[in-house]
Amino acid sequence: MNTHQYRTIDIDVDGGKLRVAVWEPLDSTQLEGDPPVSDVVLIHGVTASHLAWPFVVDLLPGVRVIAPDLRGRGASNSLVGAAGMKAHASDLEATLDALHIDQALVVGHSMGGFVAVTFAHLHPDRVSRLVLVDGGLPLDVPVGMDTDEMVASILGPTAARLSMRFATTAEYFDFWRRHPAFTDAWTPELEAYLEYDLVADGGGRLRPATSYETTADDTVDMNIGNALSDAIAQLSHPTRLLTVELGLQNEPPGLYAPEHLARVLQNLPAVQHERLKEFNHYTIVMSPGGAARVAAVVQQELSVQMDAAR
Structure with a gap:
Protein backbone atom coordinates (compact mmCIF):
# COMPACT_ATOMS: atom_id res chain seq x y z
CA MET A 1 0.00 0.00 0.00
CA ASN A 2 1.29 3.45 -0.91
CA THR A 3 1.53 5.51 2.27
CA HIS A 4 3.30 8.64 1.04
CA GLN A 5 3.63 11.01 -1.88
CA TYR A 6 7.28 11.37 -2.88
CA ARG A 7 8.98 14.49 -4.22
CA THR A 8 12.45 15.99 -4.24
CA ILE A 9 13.58 19.57 -3.75
CA ASP A 10 16.92 21.36 -4.06
CA ILE A 11 17.94 23.50 -1.09
CA ASP A 12 20.56 26.23 -1.11
CA VAL A 13 23.51 25.35 1.12
CA ASP A 14 27.12 26.42 1.27
CA GLY A 15 28.69 25.36 -2.02
CA GLY A 16 25.57 24.72 -4.09
CA LYS A 17 22.31 22.78 -4.00
CA LEU A 18 21.45 19.94 -1.65
CA ARG A 19 18.99 17.38 -3.01
CA VAL A 20 16.39 16.47 -0.40
CA ALA A 21 13.59 13.91 -0.64
CA VAL A 22 10.28 14.58 1.06
CA TRP A 23 7.67 11.89 1.59
CA GLU A 24 4.37 13.54 2.49
CA PRO A 25 1.87 11.22 4.23
CA LEU A 26 -1.21 10.59 2.14
CA ASP A 27 -3.43 10.81 5.23
CA SER A 28 -2.03 14.17 6.37
CA THR A 29 -5.20 16.24 6.00
CA GLN A 30 -5.31 18.26 9.19
CA LEU A 31 -8.55 18.97 10.99
CA GLU A 32 -8.86 21.65 13.63
CA GLY A 33 -7.65 20.26 16.94
CA ASP A 34 -5.64 17.44 15.36
CA PRO A 35 -2.02 17.04 16.49
CA PRO A 36 0.52 18.20 13.90
CA VAL A 37 2.03 15.69 11.50
CA SER A 38 5.23 14.28 13.00
CA ASP A 39 8.47 15.00 11.15
CA VAL A 40 11.27 12.45 10.89
CA VAL A 41 14.65 13.09 9.28
CA LEU A 42 16.45 10.04 7.87
CA ILE A 43 20.21 10.33 7.25
CA HIS A 44 21.90 7.73 5.04
CA GLY A 45 25.36 6.15 5.21
CA VAL A 46 28.76 7.09 3.88
CA THR A 47 28.35 6.05 0.20
CA ALA A 48 24.55 5.87 0.07
CA SER A 49 21.70 8.24 -0.86
CA HIS A 50 18.15 9.01 0.23
CA LEU A 51 16.94 5.97 -1.73
CA ALA A 52 18.30 3.73 1.01
CA TRP A 53 15.12 4.52 2.97
CA PRO A 54 11.91 3.56 1.06
CA PHE A 55 11.31 0.36 3.06
CA VAL A 56 11.40 2.36 6.30
CA VAL A 57 9.26 5.19 4.91
CA ASP A 58 6.50 2.78 3.88
CA LEU A 59 6.16 1.71 7.51
CA LEU A 60 5.73 5.24 8.83
CA PRO A 61 2.16 6.15 7.76
CA GLY A 62 1.03 9.57 8.85
CA VAL A 63 4.62 10.77 9.25
CA ARG A 64 6.34 13.34 7.05
CA VAL A 65 9.78 12.00 6.19
CA ILE A 66 12.71 14.14 5.05
CA ALA A 67 15.87 12.50 3.71
CA PRO A 68 18.76 14.39 2.09
CA ASP A 69 21.40 13.18 -0.28
CA LEU A 70 24.33 14.23 1.91
CA ARG A 71 26.81 16.52 0.20
CA GLY A 72 29.03 14.53 -2.12
CA ARG A 73 26.43 11.80 -2.61
CA GLY A 74 23.52 11.11 -4.96
CA ALA A 75 22.22 14.24 -6.64
CA SER A 76 24.20 16.38 -4.14
CA ASN A 77 27.51 15.10 -5.51
CA SER A 78 28.35 18.35 -7.31
CA LEU A 79 28.41 20.45 -4.14
CA VAL A 80 31.77 22.17 -3.73
CA GLY A 81 33.68 22.56 -0.51
CA ALA A 82 34.75 20.22 2.25
CA ALA A 83 32.41 17.70 3.82
CA GLY A 84 32.76 16.56 7.43
CA MET A 85 30.26 16.17 10.25
CA LYS A 86 29.87 19.91 10.90
CA ALA A 87 29.22 20.64 7.22
CA HIS A 88 26.56 17.93 7.08
CA ALA A 89 24.99 19.31 10.27
CA SER A 90 24.82 22.77 8.72
CA ASP A 91 23.14 21.30 5.65
CA LEU A 92 20.53 19.64 7.87
CA GLU A 93 19.83 22.94 9.60
CA ALA A 94 19.31 24.58 6.20
CA THR A 95 16.99 21.74 5.22
CA LEU A 96 14.76 22.17 8.27
CA ASP A 97 14.75 25.93 7.78
CA ALA A 98 13.70 25.58 4.14
CA LEU A 99 10.86 23.24 5.07
CA HIS A 100 9.80 25.39 8.05
CA ILE A 101 10.34 22.53 10.49
CA ASP A 102 11.22 23.63 14.01
CA GLN A 103 12.12 20.20 15.38
CA ALA A 104 12.24 16.60 14.21
CA LEU A 105 13.07 13.10 15.36
CA VAL A 106 16.37 12.26 13.66
CA VAL A 107 17.40 8.79 12.48
CA GLY A 108 20.90 8.07 11.22
CA HIS A 109 22.24 4.89 9.62
CA SER A 110 25.98 4.16 9.56
CA MET A 111 27.77 7.48 8.95
CA GLY A 112 24.35 9.11 9.13
CA GLY A 113 24.36 8.23 12.82
CA PHE A 114 27.53 10.27 13.32
CA VAL A 115 25.95 13.16 11.43
CA ALA A 116 22.82 12.86 13.58
CA VAL A 117 24.76 13.00 16.85
CA THR A 118 26.76 16.00 15.64
CA PHE A 119 23.62 17.78 14.46
CA ALA A 120 21.94 17.21 17.83
CA HIS A 121 24.98 18.66 19.59
CA LEU A 122 25.34 21.74 17.39
CA HIS A 123 21.62 22.43 16.98
CA PRO A 124 20.00 20.85 20.06
CA ASP A 125 16.66 22.65 19.73
CA ARG A 126 16.09 21.17 16.25
CA VAL A 127 16.22 17.55 17.45
CA SER A 128 13.62 15.89 19.67
CA ARG A 129 15.05 12.37 19.90
CA LEU A 130 17.73 10.27 18.19
CA VAL A 131 17.61 6.79 16.66
CA LEU A 132 21.05 5.49 15.65
CA VAL A 133 21.19 2.46 13.35
CA ASP A 134 24.55 0.67 13.34
CA GLY A 135 26.45 3.91 13.61
CA GLY A 136 26.84 7.12 15.56
CA LEU A 137 29.04 5.91 18.42
CA PRO A 138 32.85 5.55 18.24
CA LEU A 139 34.19 2.63 16.22
CA ASP A 140 37.10 0.47 17.31
CA VAL A 141 39.75 2.00 15.05
CA PRO A 142 43.44 1.35 15.81
CA VAL A 143 45.48 4.47 16.46
CA GLY A 144 48.15 5.61 14.05
CA MET A 145 46.44 4.69 10.78
CA ASP A 146 46.81 6.98 7.78
CA THR A 147 43.73 7.97 5.78
CA ASP A 148 43.83 5.14 3.26
CA GLU A 149 44.44 2.53 5.96
CA MET A 150 41.53 3.83 8.02
CA VAL A 151 39.14 3.83 5.07
CA ALA A 152 40.21 0.32 4.05
CA SER A 153 39.91 -0.95 7.63
CA ILE A 154 36.37 0.35 8.10
CA LEU A 155 34.88 0.17 4.60
CA GLY A 156 36.99 -2.43 2.79
CA PRO A 157 35.58 -3.26 -0.70
CA THR A 158 32.96 -0.53 -0.28
CA ALA A 159 35.72 2.05 -0.66
CA ALA A 160 37.43 0.16 -3.50
CA ARG A 161 34.18 0.24 -5.49
CA LEU A 162 34.29 4.04 -5.67
CA SER A 163 37.25 3.90 -8.06
CA MET A 164 35.61 1.37 -10.37
CA ARG A 165 33.94 2.16 -13.71
CA PHE A 166 31.02 0.35 -15.34
CA ALA A 167 29.87 0.18 -18.95
CA THR A 168 26.16 -0.16 -18.16
CA THR A 169 23.71 -0.16 -15.29
CA ALA A 170 23.30 -3.91 -15.81
CA GLU A 171 27.03 -4.37 -15.22
CA TYR A 172 26.72 -2.44 -11.96
CA PHE A 173 23.80 -4.63 -10.94
CA ASP A 174 25.91 -7.73 -11.67
CA PHE A 175 28.65 -6.37 -9.41
CA TRP A 176 26.19 -5.99 -6.55
CA ARG A 177 24.47 -9.34 -7.18
CA ARG A 178 27.75 -10.97 -6.17
CA HIS A 179 27.91 -8.92 -2.97
CA PRO A 180 27.45 -11.18 0.08
CA ALA A 181 25.29 -8.61 1.89
CA PHE A 182 22.49 -8.95 -0.68
CA THR A 183 22.54 -12.66 -1.47
CA ASP A 184 19.01 -13.08 -0.08
CA ALA A 185 17.88 -9.45 -0.22
CA TRP A 186 17.67 -8.45 -3.89
CA THR A 187 14.60 -6.27 -4.51
CA PRO A 188 13.26 -3.74 -7.05
CA GLU A 189 13.88 -1.07 -4.41
CA LEU A 190 17.55 -2.06 -4.28
CA GLU A 191 17.78 -1.82 -8.07
CA ALA A 192 16.30 1.71 -7.96
CA ASP A 197 23.90 5.84 -7.52
CA LEU A 198 25.42 5.93 -11.01
CA VAL A 199 26.66 9.07 -12.77
CA ALA A 200 28.59 9.61 -16.00
CA ASP A 201 32.37 9.64 -15.57
CA GLY A 202 32.96 11.99 -18.51
CA GLY A 203 34.59 9.26 -20.57
CA GLY A 204 31.58 7.30 -21.69
CA ARG A 205 31.35 5.06 -18.65
CA LEU A 206 29.52 5.13 -15.32
CA ARG A 207 30.83 5.54 -11.79
CA PRO A 208 29.36 5.66 -8.27
CA ALA A 209 28.19 9.18 -7.43
CA THR A 210 30.25 9.35 -4.24
CA SER A 211 33.93 10.14 -4.67
CA TYR A 212 36.65 8.35 -2.75
CA GLU A 213 38.01 11.71 -1.56
CA THR A 214 34.68 12.68 0.01
CA THR A 215 34.36 9.29 1.66
CA ALA A 216 37.90 9.49 3.01
CA ASP A 217 37.40 12.99 4.42
CA ASP A 218 34.18 12.00 6.19
CA THR A 219 35.59 8.69 7.48
CA VAL A 220 38.56 10.44 9.05
CA ASP A 221 36.43 13.20 10.53
CA MET A 222 33.89 10.88 12.12
CA LEU A 242 20.32 -0.53 17.09
CA THR A 243 23.35 -2.58 16.12
CA VAL A 244 23.60 -5.74 14.03
CA GLU A 245 25.80 -8.81 14.30
CA LEU A 246 26.86 -8.84 10.63
CA GLY A 247 28.95 -6.25 8.82
CA LEU A 248 29.30 -4.77 5.34
CA GLN A 249 30.32 -8.15 3.90
CA ASN A 250 27.70 -10.06 5.90
CA GLU A 251 30.44 -11.06 8.36
CA PRO A 252 30.46 -11.20 12.16
CA PRO A 253 30.85 -9.36 14.48
CA GLY A 254 29.72 -6.35 12.43
CA LEU A 255 30.88 -2.77 12.90
CA TYR A 256 30.49 -2.95 16.66
CA ALA A 257 32.08 -5.94 18.37
CA PRO A 258 30.20 -6.58 21.63
CA GLU A 259 33.26 -6.03 23.84
CA HIS A 260 34.06 -2.68 22.27
CA LEU A 261 30.47 -1.49 22.33
CA ALA A 262 30.10 -2.46 25.99
CA ARG A 263 33.06 -0.22 26.83
CA VAL A 264 31.56 2.68 24.89
CA LEU A 265 28.12 2.30 26.44
CA GLN A 266 29.56 2.23 29.95
CA ASN A 267 29.97 5.99 29.63
CA LEU A 268 26.56 6.52 28.00
CA PRO A 269 24.00 5.08 30.41
CA ALA A 270 21.14 7.03 28.83
CA VAL A 271 21.55 5.27 25.46
CA GLN A 272 19.11 2.37 25.05
CA HIS A 273 20.78 -0.36 23.01
CA GLU A 274 19.37 -3.36 21.16
CA ARG A 275 21.46 -5.83 19.13
CA LEU A 276 19.80 -7.66 16.24
CA LYS A 277 21.03 -11.01 14.96
CA GLU A 278 19.40 -11.56 11.60
CA PHE A 279 20.52 -8.49 9.61
CA ASN A 280 23.74 -7.06 8.21
CA HIS A 281 24.88 -3.45 7.98
CA TYR A 282 22.88 -2.90 4.78
CA THR A 283 19.77 -5.01 5.28
CA ILE A 284 18.91 -3.42 8.61
CA VAL A 285 17.44 -0.57 6.53
CA MET A 286 17.40 -1.94 2.96
CA SER A 287 15.21 -4.99 3.43
CA PRO A 288 11.58 -5.37 4.51
CA GLY A 289 12.48 -7.23 7.70
CA GLY A 290 15.22 -4.86 8.79
CA ALA A 291 13.14 -1.80 7.97
CA ALA A 292 10.31 -3.18 10.07
CA ARG A 293 12.57 -3.29 13.12
CA VAL A 294 13.83 0.25 12.52
CA ALA A 295 10.36 1.64 11.84
CA ALA A 296 9.00 0.01 15.00
CA VAL A 297 11.61 1.84 17.09
CA VAL A 298 10.87 5.11 15.31
CA GLN A 299 7.14 4.67 15.97
CA ALA A 309 3.93 16.96 24.40
CA ARG A 310 0.43 16.43 25.79
Missing part, protein backbone atom coordinates in the same frame (compact mmCIF):
# COMPACT_ATOMS: atom_id res chain seq x y z
CA TYR A 193 18.83 2.66 -5.28
CA LEU A 194 21.75 1.29 -7.31
CA GLU A 195 20.64 2.90 -10.56
CA TYR A 196 20.33 6.27 -8.80
CA ASN A 223 36.62 8.74 13.70
CA ILE A 224 39.37 11.11 14.82
CA GLY A 225 37.87 14.58 14.37
CA ASN A 226 36.70 16.72 17.28
CA ALA A 227 33.09 17.10 16.09
CA LEU A 228 31.96 13.63 17.13
CA SER A 229 33.97 13.39 20.35
CA ASP A 230 32.56 16.72 21.51
CA ALA A 231 29.03 15.63 20.60
CA ILE A 232 29.31 12.27 22.36
CA ALA A 233 30.72 13.88 25.49
CA GLN A 234 27.65 16.08 25.74
CA LEU A 235 25.00 13.73 24.37
CA SER A 236 21.77 14.73 26.09
CA HIS A 237 18.94 13.79 23.71
CA PRO A 238 16.97 10.59 24.34
CA THR A 239 18.77 8.06 22.15
CA ARG A 240 18.00 4.56 20.88
CA LEU A 241 20.79 2.51 19.32
CA GLN A 300 7.85 3.97 19.64
CA GLU A 301 9.95 7.11 19.93
CA LEU A 302 7.30 9.19 18.18
CA SER A 303 4.70 7.86 20.60
CA VAL A 304 6.85 8.83 23.60
CA GLN A 305 7.44 12.22 22.04
CA MET A 306 3.71 12.77 21.51
CA ASP A 307 2.87 11.70 25.07
CA ALA A 308 5.43 14.13 26.43
Whole structure:
Protein backbone atom coordinates (compact mmCIF):
# COMPACT_ATOMS: atom_id res chain seq x y z
CA MET A 1 0.00 0.00 0.00
CA ASN A 2 1.29 3.45 -0.91
CA THR A 3 1.53 5.51 2.27
CA HIS A 4 3.30 8.64 1.04
CA GLN A 5 3.63 11.01 -1.88
CA TYR A 6 7.28 11.37 -2.88
CA ARG A 7 8.98 14.49 -4.22
CA THR A 8 12.45 15.99 -4.24
CA ILE A 9 13.58 19.57 -3.75
CA ASP A 10 16.92 21.36 -4.06
CA ILE A 11 17.94 23.50 -1.09
CA ASP A 12 20.56 26.23 -1.11
CA VAL A 13 23.51 25.35 1.12
CA ASP A 14 27.12 26.42 1.27
CA GLY A 15 28.69 25.36 -2.02
CA GLY A 16 25.57 24.72 -4.09
CA LYS A 17 22.31 22.78 -4.00
CA LEU A 18 21.45 19.94 -1.65
CA ARG A 19 18.99 17.38 -3.01
CA VAL A 20 16.39 16.47 -0.40
CA ALA A 21 13.59 13.91 -0.64
CA VAL A 22 10.28 14.58 1.06
CA TRP A 23 7.67 11.89 1.59
CA GLU A 24 4.37 13.54 2.49
CA PRO A 25 1.87 11.22 4.23
CA LEU A 26 -1.21 10.59 2.14
CA ASP A 27 -3.43 10.81 5.23
CA SER A 28 -2.03 14.17 6.37
CA THR A 29 -5.20 16.24 6.00
CA GLN A 30 -5.31 18.26 9.19
CA LEU A 31 -8.55 18.97 10.99
CA GLU A 32 -8.86 21.65 13.63
CA GLY A 33 -7.65 20.26 16.94
CA ASP A 34 -5.64 17.44 15.36
CA PRO A 35 -2.02 17.04 16.49
CA PRO A 36 0.52 18.20 13.90
CA VAL A 37 2.03 15.69 11.50
CA SER A 38 5.23 14.28 13.00
CA ASP A 39 8.47 15.00 11.15
CA VAL A 40 11.27 12.45 10.89
CA VAL A 41 14.65 13.09 9.28
CA LEU A 42 16.45 10.04 7.87
CA ILE A 43 20.21 10.33 7.25
CA HIS A 44 21.90 7.73 5.04
CA GLY A 45 25.36 6.15 5.21
CA VAL A 46 28.76 7.09 3.88
CA THR A 47 28.35 6.05 0.20
CA ALA A 48 24.55 5.87 0.07
CA SER A 49 21.70 8.24 -0.86
CA HIS A 50 18.15 9.01 0.23
CA LEU A 51 16.94 5.97 -1.73
CA ALA A 52 18.30 3.73 1.01
CA TRP A 53 15.12 4.52 2.97
CA PRO A 54 11.91 3.56 1.06
CA PHE A 55 11.31 0.36 3.06
CA VAL A 56 11.40 2.36 6.30
CA VAL A 57 9.26 5.19 4.91
CA ASP A 58 6.50 2.78 3.88
CA LEU A 59 6.16 1.71 7.51
CA LEU A 60 5.73 5.24 8.83
CA PRO A 61 2.16 6.15 7.76
CA GLY A 62 1.03 9.57 8.85
CA VAL A 63 4.62 10.77 9.25
CA ARG A 64 6.34 13.34 7.05
CA VAL A 65 9.78 12.00 6.19
CA ILE A 66 12.71 14.14 5.05
CA ALA A 67 15.87 12.50 3.71
CA PRO A 68 18.76 14.39 2.09
CA ASP A 69 21.40 13.18 -0.28
CA LEU A 70 24.33 14.23 1.91
CA ARG A 71 26.81 16.52 0.20
CA GLY A 72 29.03 14.53 -2.12
CA ARG A 73 26.43 11.80 -2.61
CA GLY A 74 23.52 11.11 -4.96
CA ALA A 75 22.22 14.24 -6.64
CA SER A 76 24.20 16.38 -4.14
CA ASN A 77 27.51 15.10 -5.51
CA SER A 78 28.35 18.35 -7.31
CA LEU A 79 28.41 20.45 -4.14
CA VAL A 80 31.77 22.17 -3.73
CA GLY A 81 33.68 22.56 -0.51
CA ALA A 82 34.75 20.22 2.25
CA ALA A 83 32.41 17.70 3.82
CA GLY A 84 32.76 16.56 7.43
CA MET A 85 30.26 16.17 10.25
CA LYS A 86 29.87 19.91 10.90
CA ALA A 87 29.22 20.64 7.22
CA HIS A 88 26.56 17.93 7.08
CA ALA A 89 24.99 19.31 10.27
CA SER A 90 24.82 22.77 8.72
CA ASP A 91 23.14 21.30 5.65
CA LEU A 92 20.53 19.64 7.87
CA GLU A 93 19.83 22.94 9.60
CA ALA A 94 19.31 24.58 6.20
CA THR A 95 16.99 21.74 5.22
CA LEU A 96 14.76 22.17 8.27
CA ASP A 97 14.75 25.93 7.78
CA ALA A 98 13.70 25.58 4.14
CA LEU A 99 10.86 23.24 5.07
CA HIS A 100 9.80 25.39 8.05
CA ILE A 101 10.34 22.53 10.49
CA ASP A 102 11.22 23.63 14.01
CA GLN A 103 12.12 20.20 15.38
CA ALA A 104 12.24 16.60 14.21
CA LEU A 105 13.07 13.10 15.36
CA VAL A 106 16.37 12.26 13.66
CA VAL A 107 17.40 8.79 12.48
CA GLY A 108 20.90 8.07 11.22
CA HIS A 109 22.24 4.89 9.62
CA SER A 110 25.98 4.16 9.56
CA MET A 111 27.77 7.48 8.95
CA GLY A 112 24.35 9.11 9.13
CA GLY A 113 24.36 8.23 12.82
CA PHE A 114 27.53 10.27 13.32
CA VAL A 115 25.95 13.16 11.43
CA ALA A 116 22.82 12.86 13.58
CA VAL A 117 24.76 13.00 16.85
CA THR A 118 26.76 16.00 15.64
CA PHE A 119 23.62 17.78 14.46
CA ALA A 120 21.94 17.21 17.83
CA HIS A 121 24.98 18.66 19.59
CA LEU A 122 25.34 21.74 17.39
CA HIS A 123 21.62 22.43 16.98
CA PRO A 124 20.00 20.85 20.06
CA ASP A 125 16.66 22.65 19.73
CA ARG A 126 16.09 21.17 16.25
CA VAL A 127 16.22 17.55 17.45
CA SER A 128 13.62 15.89 19.67
CA ARG A 129 15.05 12.37 19.90
CA LEU A 130 17.73 10.27 18.19
CA VAL A 131 17.61 6.79 16.66
CA LEU A 132 21.05 5.49 15.65
CA VAL A 133 21.19 2.46 13.35
CA ASP A 134 24.55 0.67 13.34
CA GLY A 135 26.45 3.91 13.61
CA GLY A 136 26.84 7.12 15.56
CA LEU A 137 29.04 5.91 18.42
CA PRO A 138 32.85 5.55 18.24
CA LEU A 139 34.19 2.63 16.22
CA ASP A 140 37.10 0.47 17.31
CA VAL A 141 39.75 2.00 15.05
CA PRO A 142 43.44 1.35 15.81
CA VAL A 143 45.48 4.47 16.46
CA GLY A 144 48.15 5.61 14.05
CA MET A 145 46.44 4.69 10.78
CA ASP A 146 46.81 6.98 7.78
CA THR A 147 43.73 7.97 5.78
CA ASP A 148 43.83 5.14 3.26
CA GLU A 149 44.44 2.53 5.96
CA MET A 150 41.53 3.83 8.02
CA VAL A 151 39.14 3.83 5.07
CA ALA A 152 40.21 0.32 4.05
CA SER A 153 39.91 -0.95 7.63
CA ILE A 154 36.37 0.35 8.10
CA LEU A 155 34.88 0.17 4.60
CA GLY A 156 36.99 -2.43 2.79
CA PRO A 157 35.58 -3.26 -0.70
CA THR A 158 32.96 -0.53 -0.28
CA ALA A 159 35.72 2.05 -0.66
CA ALA A 160 37.43 0.16 -3.50
CA ARG A 161 34.18 0.24 -5.49
CA LEU A 162 34.29 4.04 -5.67
CA SER A 163 37.25 3.90 -8.06
CA MET A 164 35.61 1.37 -10.37
CA ARG A 165 33.94 2.16 -13.71
CA PHE A 166 31.02 0.35 -15.34
CA ALA A 167 29.87 0.18 -18.95
CA THR A 168 26.16 -0.16 -18.16
CA THR A 169 23.71 -0.16 -15.29
CA ALA A 170 23.30 -3.91 -15.81
CA GLU A 171 27.03 -4.37 -15.22
CA TYR A 172 26.72 -2.44 -11.96
CA PHE A 173 23.80 -4.63 -10.94
CA ASP A 174 25.91 -7.73 -11.67
CA PHE A 175 28.65 -6.37 -9.41
CA TRP A 176 26.19 -5.99 -6.55
CA ARG A 177 24.47 -9.34 -7.18
CA ARG A 178 27.75 -10.97 -6.17
CA HIS A 179 27.91 -8.92 -2.97
CA PRO A 180 27.45 -11.18 0.08
CA ALA A 181 25.29 -8.61 1.89
CA PHE A 182 22.49 -8.95 -0.68
CA THR A 183 22.54 -12.66 -1.47
CA ASP A 184 19.01 -13.08 -0.08
CA ALA A 185 17.88 -9.45 -0.22
CA TRP A 186 17.67 -8.45 -3.89
CA THR A 187 14.60 -6.27 -4.51
CA PRO A 188 13.26 -3.74 -7.05
CA GLU A 189 13.88 -1.07 -4.41
CA LEU A 190 17.55 -2.06 -4.28
CA GLU A 191 17.78 -1.82 -8.07
CA ALA A 192 16.30 1.71 -7.96
CA TYR A 193 18.83 2.66 -5.28
CA LEU A 194 21.75 1.29 -7.31
CA GLU A 195 20.64 2.90 -10.56
CA TYR A 196 20.33 6.27 -8.80
CA ASP A 197 23.90 5.84 -7.52
CA LEU A 198 25.42 5.93 -11.01
CA VAL A 199 26.66 9.07 -12.77
CA ALA A 200 28.59 9.61 -16.00
CA ASP A 201 32.37 9.64 -15.57
CA GLY A 202 32.96 11.99 -18.51
CA GLY A 203 34.59 9.26 -20.57
CA GLY A 204 31.58 7.30 -21.69
CA ARG A 205 31.35 5.06 -18.65
CA LEU A 206 29.52 5.13 -15.32
CA ARG A 207 30.83 5.54 -11.79
CA PRO A 208 29.36 5.66 -8.27
CA ALA A 209 28.19 9.18 -7.43
CA THR A 210 30.25 9.35 -4.24
CA SER A 211 33.93 10.14 -4.67
CA TYR A 212 36.65 8.35 -2.75
CA GLU A 213 38.01 11.71 -1.56
CA THR A 214 34.68 12.68 0.01
CA THR A 215 34.36 9.29 1.66
CA ALA A 216 37.90 9.49 3.01
CA ASP A 217 37.40 12.99 4.42
CA ASP A 218 34.18 12.00 6.19
CA THR A 219 35.59 8.69 7.48
CA VAL A 220 38.56 10.44 9.05
CA ASP A 221 36.43 13.20 10.53
CA MET A 222 33.89 10.88 12.12
CA ASN A 223 36.62 8.74 13.70
CA ILE A 224 39.37 11.11 14.82
CA GLY A 225 37.87 14.58 14.37
CA ASN A 226 36.70 16.72 17.28
CA ALA A 227 33.09 17.10 16.09
CA LEU A 228 31.96 13.63 17.13
CA SER A 229 33.97 13.39 20.35
CA ASP A 230 32.56 16.72 21.51
CA ALA A 231 29.03 15.63 20.60
CA ILE A 232 29.31 12.27 22.36
CA ALA A 233 30.72 13.88 25.49
CA GLN A 234 27.65 16.08 25.74
CA LEU A 235 25.00 13.73 24.37
CA SER A 236 21.77 14.73 26.09
CA HIS A 237 18.94 13.79 23.71
CA PRO A 238 16.97 10.59 24.34
CA THR A 239 18.77 8.06 22.15
CA ARG A 240 18.00 4.56 20.88
CA LEU A 241 20.79 2.51 19.32
CA LEU A 242 20.32 -0.53 17.09
CA THR A 243 23.35 -2.58 16.12
CA VAL A 244 23.60 -5.74 14.03
CA GLU A 245 25.80 -8.81 14.30
CA LEU A 246 26.86 -8.84 10.63
CA GLY A 247 28.95 -6.25 8.82
CA LEU A 248 29.30 -4.77 5.34
CA GLN A 249 30.32 -8.15 3.90
CA ASN A 250 27.70 -10.06 5.90
CA GLU A 251 30.44 -11.06 8.36
CA PRO A 252 30.46 -11.20 12.16
CA PRO A 253 30.85 -9.36 14.48
CA GLY A 254 29.72 -6.35 12.43
CA LEU A 255 30.88 -2.77 12.90
CA TYR A 256 30.49 -2.95 16.66
CA ALA A 257 32.08 -5.94 18.37
CA PRO A 258 30.20 -6.58 21.63
CA GLU A 259 33.26 -6.03 23.84
CA HIS A 260 34.06 -2.68 22.27
CA LEU A 261 30.47 -1.49 22.33
CA ALA A 262 30.10 -2.46 25.99
CA ARG A 263 33.06 -0.22 26.83
CA VAL A 264 31.56 2.68 24.89
CA LEU A 265 28.12 2.30 26.44
CA GLN A 266 29.56 2.23 29.95
CA ASN A 267 29.97 5.99 29.63
CA LEU A 268 26.56 6.52 28.00
CA PRO A 269 24.00 5.08 30.41
CA ALA A 270 21.14 7.03 28.83
CA VAL A 271 21.55 5.27 25.46
CA GLN A 272 19.11 2.37 25.05
CA HIS A 273 20.78 -0.36 23.01
CA GLU A 274 19.37 -3.36 21.16
CA ARG A 275 21.46 -5.83 19.13
CA LEU A 276 19.80 -7.66 16.24
CA LYS A 277 21.03 -11.01 14.96
CA GLU A 278 19.40 -11.56 11.60
CA PHE A 279 20.52 -8.49 9.61
CA ASN A 280 23.74 -7.06 8.21
CA HIS A 281 24.88 -3.45 7.98
CA TYR A 282 22.88 -2.90 4.78
CA THR A 283 19.77 -5.01 5.28
CA ILE A 284 18.91 -3.42 8.61
CA VAL A 285 17.44 -0.57 6.53
CA MET A 286 17.40 -1.94 2.96
CA SER A 287 15.21 -4.99 3.43
CA PRO A 288 11.58 -5.37 4.51
CA GLY A 289 12.48 -7.23 7.70
CA GLY A 290 15.22 -4.86 8.79
CA ALA A 291 13.14 -1.80 7.97
CA ALA A 292 10.31 -3.18 10.07
CA ARG A 293 12.57 -3.29 13.12
CA VAL A 294 13.83 0.25 12.52
CA ALA A 295 10.36 1.64 11.84
CA ALA A 296 9.00 0.01 15.00
CA VAL A 297 11.61 1.84 17.09
CA VAL A 298 10.87 5.11 15.31
CA GLN A 299 7.14 4.67 15.97
CA GLN A 300 7.85 3.97 19.64
CA GLU A 301 9.95 7.11 19.93
CA LEU A 302 7.30 9.19 18.18
CA SER A 303 4.70 7.86 20.60
CA VAL A 304 6.85 8.83 23.60
CA GLN A 305 7.44 12.22 22.04
CA MET A 306 3.71 12.77 21.51
CA ASP A 307 2.87 11.70 25.07
CA ALA A 308 5.43 14.13 26.43
CA ALA A 309 3.93 16.96 24.40
CA ARG A 310 0.43 16.43 25.79
